[in-house]
Amino acid sequence: MNKQLRLDQANMRGPPNSEVDRRAALKLFVSGAALALASCGRPAEQIVPYVEIPDGMTPGLPMRFASALPLAGYGRGVIVTSVEGRPIKVDGNPRHPASLGSTDVFAEATVLSLYDPDRSQAPYSGGRVQDWSAFEAALQPRLDKARARHGAGLALLTGRITSPTLIAQIEAFTKALPQVKWYRYEPSEDDAIRNGAILAFNRPATLLPRFADARVVLTLDADPLGAGPEQIRFARDITQARRTHVPDQSLRLYAVEPAWTLTGALADHRLALRPELVRNVAIEIARSLGASVPELKGPPEAEHFAKAAAADLTARQGGGLVLAGPRQPPEVHALCHWINNELSAPVDFIAPVDPLNIGGIASLKSFVADARAGAIETLMILGANPVYDAPGDLAIADCVAAVPFSAQLGLYRDETAARCTWHLPLTHVLEGWSDIRAFDGTASIVQPLIRPLYDSRTAHQIMALLSNATGPSSFDMVRGYWQQAGKHGGDFEDWWRQTLQDGVVADSAAAKISLPAPQMPEVAPVSGGENFTLAFAPDPSLFDGSFANNAWLQECPKPFTKQVWGNALHLAESDAQSLGVVDGDMVRLVAGKAVLEAPVLVRQGQASHTVATTLGYGRAGAGSLGTAVGFDVYRLRPSDSPWALADVSVSKIGGRQNLLLTQHFFELEGEAKDLQPRFALADLAKKPDLGLSKPGGNPATLYPPHDYDTYEWAMVIDTAACIGCNACVVACQAENNVPIVGPDEIAVGRDMHWLRIDDYVIGGKPGFSPVPCMHCEHAPCEPVCPVAASIHDSEGLNLQVYNRCVGTRFCQSNCPYKVRRFNFYGYADGEEYKSFGDDIVKAVFNPDVTVRGRGVMEKCTYCVQRISRARRAAEKDHRKIHDGEIVTACQAACPTRAIAFGDLSDANSRINALRAEPQAYALLGELGTRPRTTYLARLENPNPDFGKAQS
Amino acid sequence: MSLAAIRTEPTPPEAVRWTLPGARSLDAVNELVTAPLYERQLWSWKAWWLAAALSGALTAGFLVAVYVVFTRGIGVWGVNTSTVWGFAIADYVWWIGIGNAGTLISSMLLLMRQKWRASTNRFAEAMTLFAATIAGIFPIIHLGRPMYFYWLTPYPNTMTVWPQWRSALIWDFWAILSYILFSLIFWYVGLIPDLATMRDRARSKFAATAYGAFALGWRGSARHWQAYETLHLALACLGVPLVVSLHSVVGMDFAASLMPGWQETIFPPYFVVGAMYSGFAMVVCLAAMVRWGFRQEGLITIAHFDVMAKVMLMASIVMGLSYATEWFNAWYGGDRPDRSLVIFEFTGSYAPMFWALLFCNVIAPQAFWIAAVRRSVVAVFVVSILINIGMWLERILIVWNTLSHGYLPSMWRLFIPTVWDWLTTIGSLGLFVLMFLVFVRFIPAISMHEVRKLVDEEGS
Amino acid sequence: MTALLLAQFAESARFVEAARRAKSADYRLVDAFTPFPVQAVHELLDQRRSHIRVVMFIAGITTAALAYGLEYFSAVIDYPYNSGGRPLDAWPAFMLVPFATGILLAAIAGFATFLIECGLPRLHYALFAVEGFEHASQDQFILALEKPAGDGELQRALDFFRGAGAVAIREVDT
Secondary structure, three states, X not given: OOHHHHHHHHHHOOOHHHHOOHHHHHHHHHHHHHHHHHHOOOOOOOOOEOOOOOOOOOOOOOEEEEEEEEEOOEEEEEEEEEEOOEEEEEEEOOOOOOOOOOOOHHHHHHHHHHOOOOOOOOOEEOOEEOOHHHHXXXXXXXXXXXXXXXXXXXXXXXXXXXXXXXXXXXXXXXXXXXXXXXXXXXXXXXXXXXXHHHHHHOXXXXXXXXXXXXXXXXXXXXXXXXXXXXXXXXXXXXXXXXXXXXXXXXXXXXXXXXXXXXXXXXXXXXXXXXHHHHHHHHHHHHHHOOOOOOOOOOOHHHHXXXXXXXXXXXXXXXXXXXXXXXXXXXXXXHHHHHHHHHOOOOEEEEOOOOOOOOOHHHHHXXXXXXXXXXXXXXEEEEOOOHHHHXXXXXXXXXXXXXXXXXXXXXXXXXXHHHHXXXXXXXXXXXXXXXXXXXXXXXXXXXXOOOOOOOOOEOHHHHHHHHXXXXXXXXXXXXXXXXXXXXXXXOOHHHHHHHHHHHOOOOOOOOOEOOOOOXXXXXXXXXXXXOOEEEEEEOEXXXXXXXXXXXXXXXXXXXXXXXXXXXXXXXXXXXXXXXXXXXXXXXXXXXXXXXXXXXXXXXXXXXXXXXXXXXXXXXXXXXXXXXXXXXXXXXXXXXXXXXXXXXXXXXXXXEEEOOOOEOOOOOOOHHHHHHHOXXXXXXXXXXXXXXXXXXXXXXXXXXXXXXXXXXXXXXXXXXXXXXXXXXHHHHHHHHHOOOOOOOHHHHHHOOOOOOXXXXXXXXXXXXXXXXXOOOOOOOOOOOOOOOXXXXXXXXXXXXXXXXXXXXXXXXXXXXXXXXXXXXXXXXXXXXXXXXXXXXXXXXXXXXXXXXXXXXXXXXXXXXXXXXXXXXXXXXXXXXXXXXXXXXXXXXXXXXXXXXXXEEEOOOOOOHHHHHHOOOOEEOOOHHHOOOOOEEEEOEEEOOOHHHHHHHO | OOHHHHHHOOOOOOOOOOOOHHHOOXXXXXXXXXXXXXXXXXXXXXXXXXXXXXHHHHHHHHHHHHHHHHHHOHHHOOOOOOOOOOHHHHXXXXXXXXXXXXXXXHHHHHHOOOHHHHHOHHHHHHHHHHHHHHHXXXXXXXXXXXXXXXXXXXXXXXXXXXXXXOOHHHHHHHHHHHHHHHHHHHHHHHHHHHHHHHHHHOOOHHHHHHHHHHHOOOOOEHHHHXXXXXXXXXXXXXXXXXXHHHHHHHHHXXXXXXXXXXXXXXXXXXXXXXXXXXXXXXXXXXXXXXXXXXXXXXXXXXXXXXXXXXXXXXXXXXXXXXXXXXXXHHHHHOOHHHXXXXXXXXXXXXXXXXXXHHHHHHHHHHHHHOHHHHOOHHHHHHHHHHHHHHHHHHHHHHHHHHHHOOOOHHHOOOOOOOHHHHHHHHHXXXXXXXXXXXXXXXXXXXXXXXHHHHXXXXXX | OOEEEEEEEOOHHHHHHXXXXXXXXXXXXXXXXXXXXXXXXXHHOOOOOOOHHHHHHHHHHHHHHHHHHHHHHHHHHHOOOEOOOOOOOOHHHHOHHHHHHHHHHHHHHHHHHHHHXXXXXXXXXXXXXXXXXXXXXXXXXXXXXEOOOOHHHHHHHHHHHHHHOOOEEEEEEO
16 A cells, blocks of 8 residues: 555545554554553452452453443443453343343443543643643632532532432532532423323322233323333333233234334334324323213324224223323323323332432523523533533523533533533543432442543542542442442442442332322313424434434434434425425424424324424534534424424425435335235234245255254344344444444445344334344355355354455345445545544454454354354353353344344254244245344234224 | 339349459558558558547546556445445446457358458457457456455465355456457467568568567468468367357356346346447447548448448347347246336336437347448448447446345445546546557558458459 | 479469479479468378367367366365355356366467477578568469479479469579
8 A cells, every 4th residue: 555545545534644554553553552551451449340250350351340321311231341441342231120131222332432532531621621630729719609608609500310329419518508509401301201290199200111011002102112211121021011922912002103203113003193182192092981071073093093092991901001201291191190090000100210309491491590690600510411402492502601610521522511611521431430220210330341541530529529528539439328328238348249240239229109099180182283393302323412423323224214424304295295395305494583404304104294303413512423413403492392392384495415324215015015024913823824935944956955063053033023223233333343434435325234124114114124144054145256255154154254355245246135244445444434443442342353454345243253252161161052142242232132043953942943933934035045044024913993993 | 113113123133242343452452451551651640649649548547547446445436335336347248248259250250151251350359359358357456355356366375265166256257368368369370471471561670570570480381371270260169169158157147146137047148149249339330440540441341331230230139139038037937026126127217228228239220121221331330339338238237227126125225326437437448449559550450361362262 | 401493473373273283294392382371282282281179179178177177176175165055066167167278278289289380480481581482471372392303304394384374483492
């Protein structure tokens, strides 16, 4: 490679430092790695590995530590794998109620955020980097002044906090200084739910559905399967309740929603209604239960749907359950409480895990008021980014700027940092000690996996600083708290070690509370207005925007639209026609004074008069990858109803924007029916033969049979259980060093995901089929490779020998499933997208997996590195690998356990049982490729009386 | 005129003659062919220099494109995750197709005792040589890691692995290699007696030495001629099966796959005919050029164009039938992906190109039913150009349609060519023209000894 | 060596006729130099049969056999592996390489034999020096015969060929 070429590359893509030649790059990397490793030592304090005993780690042998990761302030228990002091992979913690051993996209992507080169690395003020002592010096006089006035003028602004230690610290602080103000809010707000409970029971309470006991569930604009702190747990419970093939025993799901959610996609019956009208269904249900409310008048499909659902709900005494979502007003939630009570629904109530007795929005409003009144002189913002993600109508930016002394503790020097007088680097969750509660109250200790990469602080340390308690480390504070609060009956050391090992604090879940009978709220049916309603939702990839600089998430195809690197305004087909717009056309959206110009995406099956979009884009200070991607809708967000903006007008304007999609360039229903068969449970019971091409049922061949004398690996994917959450996609990326390609490459039609999720729309209903490599026994890719880079191994794996590949791409041409991915550029090897190529990012690589260079083909390996690890372990103690001993990355991540992996040669293996299921099928099996990856067809449980009620 | 008149005036069929009176003596033949090389002052080389400059520029463009592809990687092309193949493969198939005609004309027509081949086979074989060489470049530059192309050859190596002989690409490799070397030998053998003539007509010592060296001391003795004829005939007999196998293999690159629109038993023969088709079209173009450039009306007559037009007419009908057979089988076979693909061909994103293809390859050549068209050099030339365009479209669409529209709709993606795609394609054309121009300037473009024989047989 | 008479003709017809009559008149025809093959005259000269075809056949067959052998050795014996469940010795797929390489080697062998049988390359040849010989590669036909012994014989020969229409007759000693 000569210099000119490198200049070309540098000009074309990748950061300027990709100009150095290979040798220099190596030097840089080594020194970079050395730097990283210097800080990559295990933390000073003793942290406790999950399985191995903690004394000394064996180099090269990965160690696994239990911890917990926050999402919207609630924890999900995880087990983080660390190699030579580098955390490289996140898995779920089976003992944690919000994980049950599975993960979501955000947990999987956390390791990448840790090594994000754009993270803030030092205190920053007055346009230059400062050091901590400077900040402390600047803060001290203000603290003294505030103390003199019992804390008056001193204020904290935080996100949702469930860390017992931190809460204790803050409470102690505010007790000492009663005048100190603590404001707290959360971008993914649930005030309506909380207020609904208060309305119904006169006290705050959190509803926990017991899906396991539910037979009929009706979601009203609720998305229990969607992204959020409960997603993993609810997904597991719901799909588990749907596993049985007995129609009456299986959970039947009704969904009413304005725009497609993962819940709506799984539902057996779905009704698209604009947000305002959803309440009408609730009212109709209540009426059928004897409530004295006016009868629902139209739209007919809504009436019919409500009647059918009501009948089904009431028929299952104790098995019916109604859930309303945060977009619905408190009275609807109260009404649902009343309905659930009438149905004696399978629900429990606990006291809110989030202890603050004031709603987030109310809290923010009081902050705005105080700030405007000049009552705030010193403001500490802990880990929040209100300037970006607070409702726009509060004009938070000005309020923050109005405060004379404001300091933000955050991972990035983001929008809020720009408005504060000080920015302070926050310690990453994988770097520092803390604790956190799950949505059900279960507490976990957050263990650091690595010494902080930069001179950063945790929120605990900042609170200590505020209360002049210098000295104690986060570790001391967390440990100290549990020494008092933990139920360790004297022997704390053992309890502490056990707790750290388990990753959960034993029986710390919130206790169930008994509540009075809910009151029937005042609620009347409404009819939608003429104008549009803009419905907000957390983004399935970026959630609330705090993950905007995470390349894995930016390039994670959204469940339905398959859009990456951006968001769009979703319009119903009918509205799109009347507006005369198609995908990518720009529209102007006007709400009062606010105006938004953005591209549209036309969505079949979305409620008319509804514009749906997601939060998290249009960041101004996310970092080099996430800044200025997509458009920001927080500024349109009304504080009074954070999830819906009524009375919006939409008009077409000239111009188009190229939406970056990874699928859906064509739609063909006829094709889809063969490729993603779907059956009703009833049919399954009736006819044993569903006319599917069965696993192993191969067309005749002239080739002599190949005798496999050892393990025969195979995978079964249950499309009935797949909710399309993408956890497997990102898990695969993290495990196998799969690079991202960046928006420009996506635009050309290139991508690198080894595992993709095909989304087929049949009869207007989307459905998901994860597609990894099929590892065909008669693989079409192998005989066409001229250099034997694509060959079969003795255990039936279809292998790609990277260093043998010359890049003819004949294998991908000839792959009916198109699961192979080609390095058109050095996506992971010198030609990375923007800062994704910085040396520190290389620390996230899995050392067991080769990093592929330019010009070679790659693909799913069934996580061959995990297979060989298991094989080594088995050979060490002279045994065969146990069934279920090998868990692929996608399988481990899947919240619904839709993916199974095992050995065909073992007659009793679970994999064989699954392949024998009546709904098992081989994708394109008729081609004679003999795929080792096979599927279980999508099963639905429609209400047999639904149609009747219609006629 | 009246029916009676027709009955009373039967036009006697005149024996076809492949030379004009002016060229019907041995010396006239020598003079006609060698004059451009020895009496340059008599000729205006403006056109030649112009063409050379133009094609030289394109060649430079080609080299730049190849450099960029080698250094930046094939990512500069429009290839993507589903449509992993693009122009490079189509160009390869197109060039190798053109590369077939030379050998076909020389050997097949020789075996069939077609006298008219005498004045065309020399430059037709040259064309073959150049086209095949260019074709050989594309499979290498299209590789993701071109520096390792030699891994396709069997040689003892530290990896102790061998080529994977089941791959059609390996067949390609050997077929092309054999074909290029074979064509070179075939062409050179036919050239030796003419080099001797050049030697003996040389005006300068240098020319005499240069041509003499390559003539290897040929003296046209009885022994020489006997050995010559034996070898030439034997090579011709081998050439036909080789050329047929070569393009069958190219067809098998696609047919030996699993993809809809590729996995078709008709491919090998249909590729061979397609190759002959585009090859003849290219020969016609070059013949017209040589004829016009060197005023060879005496040796390359209207009758030549007439007969070659007939060949192309036949080929166009066969092509039409082949297309129809594909469509019929897709429908008759009833497989969802095949049917869906044919519908996509006619109505999908590439449909305009597809219709253009049908016009160029099937409709336009039907004009050759009319004798007047066949006997108009301009008309035959224009149609030949159309055929060459049509055949290129056919090749690119074979690649695009199947890859853009495979088994799983979720992975259907279109191919959008980049400037580098175009530069590699157009540039290779320039390289070809440049090589041909150099050829006609230093080597007799028409086989003198064969035309002499022809003239001698036809008598004056 | 021997002394030759070179009778040079301008037209193929006369050349052939002259050669025939010379043969019947028991002149010792040695060789003929022509701008294109003249079968009729070649038949009058007793020539060894060419072995080109045989050599080509043997070379082709051997190469093909070797090529298949290499395929078989590498795919079945030396480095066997499962490629798409195909048999190790996938003979239908192995056919083409032997075919192509066989033809190539046949051609090369044929060319080599051609050179050997023609004694080429040989850039210097006595007759090249003879005036007018350059026409043999262009537009005239030269019949070479043994120079008859004795002046009388020679004179008769000269007359004979003049009568036969030779444009020039030369005596050369090689």
